[in-house]
Amino acid sequence: MQENTHIEVVSPVRSFRGSVRLPGDKSISHRYAMLAGLAKGTSKLANFSTGADPHSSLKCMEQLGATVRDEGGAVSVTGVGGTFAQPAGDLDCGNSGSTMRMLAGLVAPHAGTFRFVGDASLTKRPMERIRGPLQQMGARIDLTEGHAPMTVHGGPLQAIRFETPIASAQVKTAVLFAGLQANGLTELKESVRTRDHSEHALRAFGAELERDAEGVRIAGGQTLQAIEATVPGDLSSAAFFLCAALLFPESQLVLDDLGMNPSRSALLDVLVSMGLRLQVLNLEEKHGELIGTVQANGSADLKGAEISGSLSAQLIDELPVLAAVAPYTRTGVTIRDAKELRVKESDRIALVVRNLRNMGAEVEELEDGMIVPGGQTLHGGVIDSGDDHRIAMAFSIAALRASSDTAIHGAEAAAISFPEFFPLLRQLGAQ
Structure with a gap:
């Protein structure tokens, strides 16, 4: 874990609510x-x-x-x-x-x-x-x-x-x-x-x-x-907040002017299959890109998912946050055919596994992914972002339903893709 990095403390919340327009994709x-x-x-x-x-x-x-x-x-x-x-x-x-x-x-x-x-x-x-x-x-x-x-x-x-x-x-x-x-x-x-x-x-x-x-x-x-x-709102940034909405039955999240490119819509399909209630309120095309307003509500029944093959390639940026919330699902999440995660800003497979264990989760590390059983309760912990923006943000979402506060070390890494992440997280999370 790097010394002299910023530590962001994320506390548990009761729901995730609000309306926001995300920075450009x-x-x-x-x-x-x-x-x-x-x-x-x-x-x-x-x-x-x-x-x-x-x-x-x-x-x-x-x-x-x-x-x-x-x-x-x-x-x-x-x-x-x-x-x-x-x-x-x-x-x-x-x-x-x-x-x-x-x-x-x-x-x-x-x-x-x-x-x-x-x-x-x-x-x-x-x-x-x-x-x-x-x-x-x-x-x-x-x-x-x-x-x-x-x-x-x-x-x-x-x-x-x-x-x-x-x-x-x-x-x-x-x-x-x-x-x-x-x-x-x-x-x-x-x-x-x-x-x-x-x-x-x-x-x-x-x-x-x-x-x-x-x-x-x-x-x-x-x-x-x-x-x-x-530039439409960033769907990869939205993934973190959509996963947060998924975790709480009382959630109601509205994302305005969000990029809805069909080549990236697999994320929305997976979240809906896991229990997220999703409505697209309007949709238009600009310069070939689809842009819409999305309303997302949580579910009392969080289902798991199996992600492999071409789906892993389509979701490569979103896999860390899907894995981070996997313990809260009923049947867990299995990720395979995602070896590319090991050569991103960090070895994202190793870091996700280590940080899940830091929060008390059981998880099996695979060469090309991981198996995260469902039905688990996570406690707060110390998270090592590895200077990787997606790791810092993914475990901030997992922390929202933990039993105690979580310290995200290297939280400044979020600025690589989403400088507004932590202020918006505090704004949308209801204590």
Whole structure:
């Protein structure tokens, strides 16, 4: 456990109630920032994510020649019109694997040398998965034992046909961003369909691409035009509050302007199967993304879930919080085929298991997941976030129904994706 970190004490509550509009979706904010930086003209992006990670993307775009301004509730990005400048120094991605992997694909077609660095956590995460396809296209990429620091030696690229070896929206995006600027038609095949924010974002900025059940095709040589857009509320951030609502029969939670992208709706399906009563009060489409207002109510009967196969890939970001609330369910939660959790900001499998045990839970650790029996009572405990935002937030939700206070060590990690998390948690939790 890290010393000199912030400790947030979370007390048990009786219910979870209120209405809130969440900060902009982190995944969409990343993509809008990068494409706006490459495009011609000035994009205005309202409700841009307040998380640190998408702001790492904005800072990198500034280093590449774009102009970024905070206009109070919105971000404006004046793009380079198709040609990035050679950065004066390293492109610092902070804690953001999304920035490093996706931006590598965007800069690879540009002449120059681009060195990517990040914090201690990011330098442990695998980058070989993007080097493979980008080098097939003609870029040269230097890694340090498969990790960052990473140097991209850019230049003219050739289109490829590529089948993703793992389910990763970041790898897909790196290839599509490179293919947008390559010579020829880039074809990408996915065995498991991943979230499609990149496809929608590319179309919003004026690119043409084709999508079918097997994959995506994009022609090179296309130019992008600036847009005005409002980023929908972040569904991955909403997952924590929806799980909190699930825990209490008296809960009533309303989330306004929430992103409802069908490629991420598996979370809502799972929560409903576990007992969450969910109503979508209105639904509209903007720039290809569905946005709705959601009302969620708890249930007296918390059912468990079995998550495996392609569902694990679809829920990879939400698995920690589903596991954290699993002891309170009637039949427990089993997670398999989620080995990717071990190479996130932390080894999320090991940390979830350790922290559940710190709160008195029985849990079996698997190489690719875990088995958390239901019908358990948790006590307050000391939680090690491992400097991982999703671990800090997941166990803050588990703490709401514990028998005593819980101390979240490294709570400041929540700011990576959701700086408003703890104030909103206190606002919505009824003592």
